Structure formats: C-alpha cells, structure tokens
Amino acid sequence: MKAVHFGAGNIGRGFIGLLLDQSGYEVTFVDVNDEVIHAINQDKAYQVHFADDTSKPVTVEHIAGINSIKDPKAVTNAIVEADIVTTAVGPNILPVIAKAIAQGLAERIDFQWKPLTIIACENMIGGSTLLKEYVYQEVSEADQEGFDGLFGFPDAAVDRIVPNQTNENLLDVRVEPYYEWVVEKTFIQGELPDIKGITYVEELGPYIERKLFTVNTGHAATAYLGSYYGYETIDQALQDNRILETLNGVLQESGQALIDAYGFDKKAHEDYIQKIIGRFQNTHISDEVNRVARGPIRKLSPKDRFVRPAGMYLEFASVAPEYLPKAMAAALLFQNKSDEEAVKLQSMIQKSGAADAFAEVSGLEKDHPITTAVLAAYEKMR
Ligand SMILES: NC(=O)c1ccc[n+]([C@@H]2O[C@H](COP(=O)([O-])OP(=O)(O)OC[C@H]3O[C@@H](n4cnc5c(N)ncnc54)[C@H](O)[C@@H]3O)[C@@H](O)[C@H]2O)c1
Ligand SMILES: O=P(O)(O)OC[C@@H](O)[C@@H](O)[C@H](O)[C@H](O)CO
DSSP, X not given: OEEEEEOOSHXXXXXXXXXXXXXXXXXXXXXXXXXXXXXXXXHOOEEEEESSSSOOOEEEOSEEEEETTTOHHHHHHHHHHOSEEEEOSOGGGHHHHHHHHHHHHHHHHHHOOOOEEEEEOOSSTTHHHHHHHHHXXXXXXXXXXXXXXXEEOOOEEEEOOOOOOOOSSTTXXXXXXXXXXXXXXXXXXXXXXXXXXXXXXXXXXXXXXXXXXXXXHHHHHHXXXXXXXXXXXXXXXXXXXXXXXXXXXXXXXXXXXXXXXXXXXXXXXXXXXXXXXXXXXXXXXXXBHHHHTOOHHHHTSTTSTTHHHHHHHHHHHSSOOSHHHHHHHHHHTOOOTTOXXXXXXXXXXXXXXXXXXXXXXXXOOTTSHHHXXXXXXXXXXX
C-alpha cells in the first residue's frame, strides 16, 4: 500500500508518517524543504524517540521524498498510485498544496477508477473540507462531478505534542508518547483506510472542538503568557504560578463551554484537563514558547482556539469569560520578529490601535463584550 504525505515536518515524521509505516504503507513525503527531502531519499529511514523514561525508539522505514517545487510531475504520479493522501503542512499552506492534489486527482481518474481518502491533519475545524474546497477551485465542473463519488475528504483531529527538533540526525524526531487521531467516517468513499491508531467516528464536531479548545487553547494561553513573562519553554512557563493559575482558569472556561455545548461528563472533562496540563509539564520535552505561539492572527481568528470557546462561554453563561480574554490580550502583546503573523499583528496594532486590530482578526465588533474584556486586560498588561 502507498501513502502520500504532504509536509515532512514535526507531525509528518513524528506522528502521521510513523503510524502509516506501522500500518504497512510505503510513505512518500512531499515537501518544499530540499534538505529534508534529500535526507529522506538518502537515509531511507529515521527514528522516532519518545519523551519518557521507558519507551524504546522506533525506526520508520519504507520512505521516499519528493520536492514538490523541483519535481511536480513526481507528485502527480505519486497521487495517481496512492492508497491514501494525508497532509500536515499548516492551515495556511492548504491552498498552496491544493493545486498539486487537484492535478494528481484529475490524472488519477483517467488512469484508474478507484476511491481515495485525503485527510488534512491540521489543527483546525474542518481542515479536510476546506482542502476539498481549494482542490475543487482548481478543476473543471466535469472533473468535480467525477471527483464527487470517488474522492473523500474526511475531517480529522490529531493530537500529539511534537516540538521543534534539535537532534543530531536531521530526520529523527522526539515526540511525546501520547497520541490521538480521530477521523470522521461519513465522507469516506470505499473502505475505511486500515491505519493503526485511527479512531473512526460518525461525527467529528465534539472531538475536534474538545481537542482544539482544551489542548490548543491551553497550550496557546501558556505560550502567550509565557512570552509575556519572559519564559522560553512551555514547561518553564508552567512553573510560574501566575501562568498555571490563568491556564486553569482558561481551561475551566473553555471546559464549561464544551460541557454546555456537548454534554460532556464534568468529572471526565476535568480529568482530561488535568491530563493535558501534565502533558504540557512533561520535562522530557523542551517545547519552545515561540513554536506554540506561532501564527497569532490564525489563533485569534473567529473559529480558532480562543474566540470560538469565548463566544460559546458567553452564549451559555450570559457573561463574558474572565481568563480567556487575558490569554487573548497576551496574544496581542506577542512579539517575535521571525513570526510573520506576529510582525503583521504588531504593525496593525501600531497603525490602528489594539481595538481595531483585534476586531479585524477576531471578526468581533469593537463593542462586543469579549472585545471589551480583551481590551481591558490588554490595557492592564501593557
Ligand atoms: N507539532 C505538533 O505538536 C502538532 C500536533 C498536532 C497537529 N499539528 C499540526 O500539524 C501541522 C504541521 O505542524 P508541524 O508542527 O509539523 O509543522 P512543521 O513546520 O514542523 O512542518 C510543516 C512542514 O510542511 C512543509 N511545507 C511547507 N510548505 C509546503 C508545501 N507547499 N508543500 C509541502 N510541504 C510544505 C514544511 O517545509 C515543513 O516541513 C499544523 O497544522 C499543526 O497545527 C502539529
Ligand atoms: O500547531 P499550532 O500552531 O496550531 O499550535 C501549536 C501547538 O499548540 C500544537 O502544535 C500542539 O503541540 C498540538 O496540537 C498537540 O496536539
């Protein structure tokens, strides 16, 4: 069986590539990073190390790499022959890879009439659905009709903390032992892909929101507050009680919103929260605040990890949350010259002020109760 995976980065090598290899797939990684692609083709293997005291490293083999800039035709051919396509490139890159996927699928229907599943493994709601929209923008209406009964784009939630890597061997990855990969089966055409570690569900909504609004809301809150108080890594930041207390407050608020929206068991959700805080505190991995804080404009956008749970909380409690706005204010204060979105956000704030900048990125009105709470926290913190 053949898999094509876009994005040979942290999650691509440390999670999706690993599980695909363990499920018997030959994995072709597609990336624009020539150094990584060259190493994949030269070494044909890498090791995944686990951030605990006990687990032994696992070797991932049967891999190949394609540089999609240098060899787009090879990407098309790989998609024509693939049994599954996955991505972990970041939400902003989905429109970029859509063209190559569209090209591959269009050639595939001329060559073979076999269903294919395409799963976007990105931290966002509706990632595969959005990828499908981008792919469909690239093909004719006739091709779209052909695609409809053949190619499925099921949405997914992926959870495993894979920090930036500093290993001697470029391809090796150090990951936390925990993982969860949940895929909605509704839109899959043909048989469900047999991948060890995937949990198939009828409806992804509760799973992706629970993951995004607990793991990623908490992670981002820790990162922005960590940056504000001058810490470099997530575990260091959480040794500061001011941050730990705010993190707890943030997760109680997003937790209340999730419990109200989906009827999760209160005790089970509290256990989930505590387990996640424990994962952030894992001293066996060093996860940079700047990695977790990356892309503040995306993270402050309407459907992402802060604005949506804050809105859900307001809707159910009829009062604005207290802690989520503090985390959002810290995001407005986040500075990192190497982060394009952080630079852009700071320039928006300088040009038009924090109120306009927040309204623009969050999609909330300037007099919305959440905007008011964020700006009050921002004024106190700056
Ligand atoms: N790292 C984590 O802990 C983690 C966990 C769960 C989900 N995710 C999600 O996985 C996705 C990837 O995150 P990551 O941490 O692996 O990032 P990363 O930066 O380590 O990897 C992204 C890879 O995509 C490649 N890329 C960029 N443009 C490309 C293009 N046009 N074509 C092909 N490849 C391209 C980059 O070169 C890089 O190798 C994100 O959506 C992230 O939210 C990350
Ligand atoms: O990848 P992002 O930028 O959406 O979020 C940064 C981290 O919170 C994220 O990568 C987590 O490590 C991951 O989602 C854990 O499953």
